Amino acid sequence: METAKQIIESYDGRKLRVMEVCGTHTHEIFRLGIRRILPPQIELISGPGCPVCVTPAGYIDEAVMLALEHGAVICTFGDLIRVPGSEMSLAGARSKGAAVKTVYSPLDAVDFARENPDKQVVFLAVGFETTVPAACLAVKKAAAEGLANFSILGANKTMPNAYKALKGSADAFLYPGHVNAITGTAVCEDLVKLGVSGVVAGFTADEILTALAVIIRLSASAPGEPFFRNCYPRVVRPEGSPAALKLMDTVMEPCDAEWRGLGVIPMSGLKLRPAFAAYDARLKFSLPPVAGRSNPACRCGEVLQGKCKSTDCKLFGTACTPLHPVGACMVSNEGACSAYYQYGDILNG
Amino acid sequence: MCVGLSARVVSIEDGTALIDASGAKRRVSADLIDDLEPGDYVMVHAGVAIAKITDTDADESRKIMESLDGNGETDH
Amino acid sequence: MDNNMNANDFVTLAHGAGGRQTAELIDRVFKAHFSNPDFTGDDAAVLPVDAGKIAFTTDGFIVSPFEFPGGNIGKLSICGTVNDLACMGAKPLYLACAFVIEEGFPLAKLEEIAAAMKKTADEAGVRIVAGDTKVAGKGQVDHVFITTTGVGQLTEGVRTSGAFARPGDAVIVTGDVGRHGCTILLARNEFEIDADVTSDCAPLWGTVKSMIDASRDIHVIRDATRGGVGTVLYEIADQSKVGIRLNSADVPVAPEVRGVCGMLGLEPLYLACEGRLVVFAPKSEAPAILEALRKGPYSASAAIIGEVVADHPGKVVMTTEIGAQSLLPQPGGELLPRIC
Numbered sequence: 107m108e109t110a111k112q113i114i115e116s117y118d119g120r121k122l123r124v125m126e127v128c129g130t131h132t133h134e135i136f137r138l139g140i141r142r143i144l145p146p147q148i149e150l151i152s153g154p155g156c157p158v159c160v161t162p163a164g165y166i167d168e169a170v171m172l173a174l175e176h177g178a179v180i181c182t183f184g185d186l187i188r189v190p191g192s193e194m195s196l197a198g199a200r201s202k203g204a205a206v207k208t209v210y211s212p213l214d215a216v217d218f219a220r221e222n223p224d225k226q227v228v229f230l231a232v233g234f235e236t237t238v239p240a241a242c243l244a245v246k247k248a249a250a251e252g253l254a255n256f257s258i259l260g261a262n263k264t265m266p267n268a269y270k271a272l273k274g275s276a277d278a279f280l281y282p283g284h285v286n287a288i289t290g291t292a293v294c295e296d297l298v299k300l301g302v303s304g305v306v307a308g309f310t311a312d313e314i315l316t317a318l319a320v321i322i323r324l325s326a327s328a329p330g331e332p333f334f335r336n337c338y339p340r341v342v343r344p345e346g347s348p349a350a351l352k353l354m355d356t357v358m359e360p361c362d363a364e365w366r367g368l369g370v371i372p373m374s375g376l377k378l379r380p381a382f383a384a385y386d387a388r389l390k391f392s393l394p395p396v397a398g399r400s401n402p403a404c405r406c407g408e409v410l411q412g413k414c415k416s417t418d419c420k421l422f423g424t425a426c427t428p429l430h431p432v433g434a435c436m437v438s439n440e441g442a443c444s445a446y447y448q449y450g451d452i453l454n455g
Numbered sequence: 456m457c458v459g460l461s462a463r464v465v466s467i468e469d470g471t472a473l474i475d476a477s478g479a480k481r482r483v484s485a486d487l488i489d490d491l492e493p494g495d496y497v498m499v500h501a502g503v504a505i506a507k508i509t510d511t512d513a514d515e516s517r518k519i520m521e522s523l524d525g526n527g528e529t530d531h
Numbered sequence: 532m533d534n535n536m537n538a539n540d541f542v543t544l545a546h547g548a549g550g551r552q553t554a555e556l557i558d559r560v561f562k563a564h565f566s567n568p569d570f571t572g573d574d575a576a577v578l579p580v581d582a583g584k585i586a587f588t589t590d591g592f593i594v595s596p597f598e599f600p601g602g603n604i605g606k607l608s609i610c611g612t613v614n615d616l617a618c619m620g621a622k623p624l625y626l627a628c629a630f631v632i633e634e635g636f637p638l639a640k641l642e643e644i645a646a647a648m649k650k651t652a653d654e655a656g657v658r659i660v661a662g663d664t665k666v667a668g669k670g671q672v673d674h675v676f677i678t679t680t681g682v683g684q685l686t687e688g689v690r691t692s693g694a695f696a697r698p699g700d701a702v703i704v705t706g707d708v709g710r711h712g713c714t715i716l717l718a719r720n721e722f723e724i725d726a727d728v729t730s731d732c733a734p735l736w737g738t739v740k741s742m743i744d745a746s747r748d749i750h751v752i753r754d755a756t757r758g759g760v761g762t763v764l765y766e767i768a769d770q771s772k773v774g775i776r777l778n779s780a781d782v783p784v785a786p787e788v789r790g791v792c793g794m795l796g797l798e799p800l801y802l803a804c805e806g807r808l809v810v811f812a813p814k815s816e817a818p819a820i821l822e823a824l825r826k827g828p829y830s831a832s833a834a835i836i837g838e839v840v841a842d843h844p845g846k847v848v849m850t851t852e853i854g855a856q857s858l859l860p861q862p863g864g865e866l867l868p869r870i871c
Contacts, residue, residue, distance in 0.1 A: 110520060111853060130458055133869075139855030157871050183501070184795075184867030197865070208868060210722040210795065211502020213484060233501075233871040236459070240501040243484055284459045287498060287506045309459065311853045316516040323523045337519055340509040341459075341498050347506060349487045429863050439796075439860075439869055448860035458796040458870055479790030480725040499794075501870050 110312070110319035115143055117322050120329070123149045124321055125275055125412055127265065128282030129156030129440025130309055136449035138311050140318075148322075151276055151412035152435075152442035154268060157232040157261075158185045159410065159434040159441045160365040164398030165232075165261045166191030168388070172228050172259065173204035176391050179222070181215035182230040184208045189437045192399040212244035212258075219248065219256035228387045231258040236284040238262045238376060239350040242357040245378065245385045257387040260377050263363050266293050267374040269302060275412045278321045279304030283313075283338040290346025291336050298332045308338040357382055366400070366434050367407025401425075406433035409442050416446040423447060461508055464495045472497070472504055540638040547632070547666025556664060560638070564645035565652075565659040569625065576660035578625060581684060586621035588612060589680040597674045598643070599718040601710075601730030602805075605644035608677040609651040610734045610805055614754040617739040618808065620691050621683030626652065627661040631676040634669045644675065655734035657681065688747045695750040696771035700839040701817035703810040705738060705830040706731060707783040708760045712802030712866075713791050722868065724794060726787040733806030733829045741830075742810065745823035751811035754804070761800035762862045763809045764837075764847045775847045777837035777859060796869030801862050811839060 108116075126132055132152045135141065141150060154160045166189050172178040173196070180196065187196050187208065200206045205225075209215050212229050219227035231241040241258060248256040265285055279302065281294055286306045294304060303325070307317030317337040324333040336342055354376070363375025378386045387393070400406075404426070405419040416422050416435065426432035428444050435441035439448075462476035464485075472485040474497060484503045485491050497504040509515070545552045562570070569576055590611045597604040608628065616623045628648070632641065652659055710731040717724060735754065742749060751771070755763045760782070768775050784792075784799045792799050806829055812820055817835055824833035847859040 108520075110516065137857060138851045138853050139849075139857030140853065142855045142857070143853070183870040185869055185871055187867050188864070208721060210481075210724070210868065210870060211483070213502050214723060236500050236505065237871045239487060239505065240484070240503045243486055243503060284498065284500060284505065287459075311851075312516045315853065316519050320519060320523060335519075338515075340515050341506050343506075347487055349489070350505065353487070449858045460793050475790075476793055477790030478726050478787035479794050481723060481794065 110315035111143065113319040113322055114315060115145065117145050117148060119147065119326050121147045122322065122325060123151060123276045123412070124278050124280055124318065125151040125153040125272065126280040127153040127155035129159065129438060131280055131282065131307065131314065132156065132442060132445050133440045134309055134314060136445040140314065152445065153272060153275070153412065154365060154368060154410040155282055156438050156440040157234060157263065158189055158438035159406065160263065160368065161189060161232055161261055161434065162364045162366045162398050163190065163192050163400050164396040166195065167193065167396045167398050168393055169196060169230055169259055170194060170199045171393065172387060172391060173199050173206060174202060176226065178226040178228045179205040179207060180228055180230060181207045181209045181218060185438055186230055186232065188431065189434060190431055212241045213247065216244045216247050216253065216256055219253050220251065223255060225255060227256050229258045231260045231262055234263055234265055234285050235288040238354050238358065239288065242353050245357055245382055248385060249382065257385045257390050259387040262358070262376040263365070264374055264376060267371050269297055270300065271368065271371050272411060273300065273302050277303065277325065280317055281306040283308045283342055286342045286346065288347050288350045291342065291344045294334045298334045301332050303332045303334065305335045306338045306342050308341065313338060367410050401432045404433035406435040409435055416443040458500070460499045461496055462499050464491055464493050464497060466493055467491055474499055474504070542632045542634060542636040542638060542641065542666055544634050544666050544668065547664060553664065560641050560645050561662055564649045567658045569658050569660045571661050576625070578660065583687065584685040586616050586619040586683045586685055588615045589678060590615060591676065591678045593673065593676050594715065595673055596718050599714050599730055600728070601714060602732040603644055603647050604675060604677055605647035606651045607732055607805060608679045609648050609655065610732050611756065612679040612681040613655040613657055613734045613736055616681050616683035617736040618691065618752045618754055620686045620689030620739065620743055622686065623655050623657040623681055623683040623736050625660045626657050626679050626681045628659060629663040629678040631665050631667055631672050633672045633674050634666055636674055651734050655736050686743055689743050689749065691749060691752045693751055693753060693767050693770040696767050696773050696811040696839050697750060698773060698839050698841040699814060700750055700811040701814045701835050702775060702837040702839065703812070703817060703820060703833060704760055704783065704836050705808045705810065705824055705833045706806070707785045707832050708755070708804055708807060709784060709788045709799035709802030711805040712759060713788045717791065722795060724791055726791050728785065728787045728791070731804050731806035735806060735808060735829060738808065738824065738827050738830050741823040741827050742820050745819045746812060746816040748816050749810060749812045749820070753809050755807045755809050756805060757803050758862050759801045759803055760807070760809055761798070761859055764859065765861055767811065768845050768847055772844045774840045774843035775837055776840055777847055777849045779849050779851050781834055781836045783832050783834050797866060800859070801866060814838070
């Protein structure tokens with residue numbers, strides 16, 4: 107039997123564009139050097155799968171405002187600390203005296219709120235379907251305990267409408283395994299009906315190579331025929347996690363959401379239901395509407411849609427580097443530009 | 456997105472599981488999985504066990520590749 | 532000595548004012564622990580000078596928490612300077628240490644720190660000969676800061692420098708990487724993760740001595756402290772204008788460290804070590820060096836992790852687990868856990 111790696115390396119068929127829509131896939135693909143074993147006909151595009159990358163500048167502005175003007179303790183995943191806002195990042199706010207605490211879990215932020223009743227604690231709820239249940243559990247826990255000093259600043263997003271918006275950007279998607287662990291695979295089956303192909307992929311070297319090999323085989327066996335395969339069944343069940351889906355539906359409801367670089371995608375976000383409005387930091391602190399500003403020369407939006415490569419942006423590697431990021435794709439280790447910069451071309455990078 | 460970690464469940468108490476990943480231990484929420492037992496393997500994300508899993512990927516990748524070699528079609 | 536002090540006492544601003552209480556503090560803590568024939572009561576220690584060259588260095592230590600599994604800031608402050616001297620092939624001889632202590636710091640803890648310094652200095656064969664103590668107001672420093680300055684006697688026939696790596700050198704690491712950084716991360720308890728990891732903090736003159744006894748042809752020795760082994764590799768690639776190839780599978784990492792890194796999305800190569808050296812020597816010398824290292828108490832898991840090449844100067848290229856080549860990312864900025 108040919109190994110997945112052999113199938114990939116020996117591919118000599120038509121051009122194949124594969125989009126990964128998960129920052130961890132982007133990161134692992136670069137870290138493992140998978141691009142270097144690809145034949146030239148296979149192009150891997152890093153789509154909008156890193157929640158940090160698609161978080162608009164205005165969101166960071168809101169968090170900075172909560173920290174500096176309202177004196178709230180901001181609890182956040184480490185991923186968001188260096189993301190540039192219109193004026194400053196959270197790291198910048200911290201150097202001005204803001205309390206910014208890195209947490210592993212939203213539930214840890216609830217614990218922190220309980221232990222510090224004199225402080226207002228705001229958790230920055232970013233992330234896709236994988237991360238949303240953790241935020242929902244945190245809100246439910248705070249509600250059950252009657253914690254009046256905990257709230258979340260929401261920017262959670264969901265993938266299905268993003269796939270539709272990106273239809274045509276690639277021949278096949280590498281679906282993010284941990285999102286599908288929650289949502290199940292019906293959404294991918296539905297996409298097949300719309301002519302969108304893809305496979306659910308895990309995150310080890312073996313799992314990513316296998317998923318790519320499956321894409322190659324299925325594209326070759328019936329050209330032009332849309333397909334779907336679950337290549338991560340040890341984690342992803344067809345029905346996903348009914349308990350997580352029920353929890354999400356209890357606590358949050360769909361809303362339109364702004365994606366940095368892509369604009370507003372209808373019904374691609376989640377916000378707290380009215381029953382949990384007391385835990386919505388925007389309402390609690392009466393935040394004014396914020397329209398964030400990004401550097402107009404930044405091409406992150408096009409990068410996320412596969413319309414240009416990171417290296418096509420004139421800010422890349424000059425004004426915009428991982429230490430001084432301009433665009434969101436440079437901030438996160440999982441961002442396409444950061445990955446290109448850090449793992450980039452050995453000889454020319 | 457979504458750094459996931461496969462880990463073994465050591466013990467369970469009040470909806471909280473103590474998990475062990477190569478000796479790194481943490482308490483995580485077990486609220487999303489009903490029938491969790493010590494010895495089970497779970498995928499953990501942001502302090503929550505999001506799915507019960509089998510512990511190794513080697514066998515799975517082999518099966519997927521074999522199914523492709525068979526007839527180019529598999530059940531999904 | 533003085534019955535005004537007992538175990539529950541705290542450091543006060545008066546201890547730093549230079550009067551009787553300062554003298555009491557020095558007597559009780561520092562003289563009691565550091566006592567040796569060269570320890571001075573005067574303004575400066577007066578020391579004999581041998582022929583040859585000396586190595587001379589200084590380092591400041593801030594660590595939160597100040598005590599952690601495998602050591603405390605006292606042990607760390609001796610190891611850091613001793614190891615910097617050892618990296619130049621210099622036998623550490625004398626140390627001076629300066630303390631900045633926060634008002635209210637428990638005297639018993641200060642004694643523990645001094646005791647650890649003495650023990651570590653003895654092991655490294657170095658004498659603490661001079662010191663200084665200042666007390667800062669509550670909140671002005673984080674418990675205690677220590678600066679140590681050291682001199683060492685250069686070994687004849689040994690010359691190491693970060694600029695001496697040459698194509699054909701083997702890259703050796705003297706033990707598993709990332710323990711200290713991982714230990715500190717866990718000790719801060721910000722992420723509520725438990726793991727049986729202790730700091731690798733250790734004085735390494737003995738380790739270096741065993742290597743130079745095995746081979747004088749060693750090009751670079753550097754201790755992988757802040758920024759870890761990954762940072763050292765980039766420093767050497769830059770200073771020596773060479774490329775480095777790393778085999779990711781050969782980098783020794785304790786399973787627990789890997790587990791913690793997996794949970795937080797961190798790379799062990801960027802976590803600090805305080806008892807690990809990165810060594811560059813011709814491949815022909817590597818087996819003898821490795822054999823000597825593996826007999827030592829702090830280097831039993833020493834390993835060759837890569838080689839120096841003439842290609843891609845300034846860059847570190849990794850052979851990954853799928854056999855492909857990938858750049859090791861340049862380290863930089865604050866280490867931030869990656870979750871979402």
